Amino acid sequence: xxxxxxxxxxxxxxxxxxxxxxxxxxxxxxxxxxxxxxxxxxxxxxxxxxxxxxxxxxxxxxxxxxxxxxxxxxxxxxxxxxxxxxxxxxxxxxxxxxxxxxxxxxxxxxxxx
Amino acid sequence: xxxxxxxxxxxxxxxxxxxxxxxxxxxxxxxxxxxxxxxxxxxxxxxxxxxxxxxxxxxxxxxxxxxxxxxxxxxxxxxxxxxxxxxxxxxxxxxxxxxxxxxxxxxxxxxxxxxx
Numbered sequence: 001x002x003x004x005x006x007x008x009x010x011x012x013x014x015x016x017x018x019x020x021x022x023x024x025x026x027x028x029x030x031x032x033x034x035x036x037x038x039x040x041x042x043x044x045x046x047x048x049x050x051x052x053x054x055x056x057x058x059x060x061x062x063x064x065x066x067x068x069x070x071x072x073x074x075x076x077x078x079x080x081x082x083x084x085x086x087x088x089x090x091x092x093x094x095x096x097x098x099x100x101x102x103x104x105x106x107x108x109x110x111x112x113x
Numbered sequence: 114x115x116x117x118x119x120x121x122x123x124x125x126x127x128x129x130x131x132x133x134x135x136x137x138x139x140x141x142x143x144x145x146x147x148x149x150x151x152x153x154x155x156x157x158x159x160x161x162x163x164x165x166x167x168x169x170x171x172x173x174x175x176x177x178x179x180x181x182x183x184x185x186x187x188x189x190x191x192x193x194x195x196x197x198x199x200x201x202x203x204x205x206x207x208x209x210x211x212x213x214x215x216x217x218x219x220x221x222x223x224x225x226x227x228x229x
Contacts, residue, residue, distance in 0.1 A: 043117075044208075044220035045220075046217060049217060090156075090157070094216040100147075100159060101159065101218055103149075105156040
C-alpha cells in the first residue's frame with residue numbers, strides 16, 4: 001500500500017535557523033507531491049507542489065522542496081525560518097489514477113523568537 | 114478563488130445522537146470531494162471519496178452505515194456521523210478538487226467533533 005512518512009514529528013528552531021523536513025513516500029508509479037501547512041486555527045494551505053519537470057520546486061514564503069526520485073523523497077527546506085513559520089507541515093502524495101491523497105503524519109514546527 | 118468552507122467548526126453532541134457536517138466549495142464546482150479524519154498526532158486518514166450524484170467510495174475499515182456521505186450537488190457534500198460514540202470524537206476535514214487545477218486539493222477548516 002502507498003504510504004508517506006515524515007521523519008520529524010516535532011522540530012524547534014530559533015529564528016534565522018535553516019529548516020529541512022524529511023518526507024519519503026512508497027509508490028513506484030507516477031505521483032504528484034505536495035507540502036501543506038496548517039497555521040494554528042486555520043485551513044490546510046498549499047505551500048508548494050511538484051508534478052513534473054525541475055525537481056527543485058519553489059513555493060510561497062521562501063519554502064522550497066526537492067524531489068529525488070531515486071530516494072522517493074520530497075524534503076522541504078527554508079534557509080532562514082521566522083517566528084511566523086510556526087505551524088504544522090504535512091507532506092502529501094496524490095496517487096495517479098486513484099484520486100487519492102495520502103498524507104504523512106505531519107511535523108509540528110515551533111520557531112522561537 | 115478555490116475556497117472550501119466547512120461547517121460547523123466545532124460541535125459537541127451526546128452519545129447516540131447524529132451529527133451532520135457540511136462541506137461547500139464556495140467559488141468553484143467540485144465533482145470530487147474527500148473526507149478525512151485526523152486523530153491527535155496522527156496523519157489525515159482518508160475516509161471516503163465523494164462524487165457528485167453517485168455513492169461515495171469508502172476506504173477499507175470505514176463503516177459506511179455510520180459515516181453517511183451525500184454529495185447532492187457540485188458545491189456541497191455532507192458527512193453525517195450516525196449514533197455517535199465517544200470514540201468518534203475526532204477532527205474531520207473535507208477537501209475538494211477543482212477541475213482545471215490539476216490534482217491540487219483545497220481544504221476546509223475542519224470540524225472538531227466531541228461526543229460526550
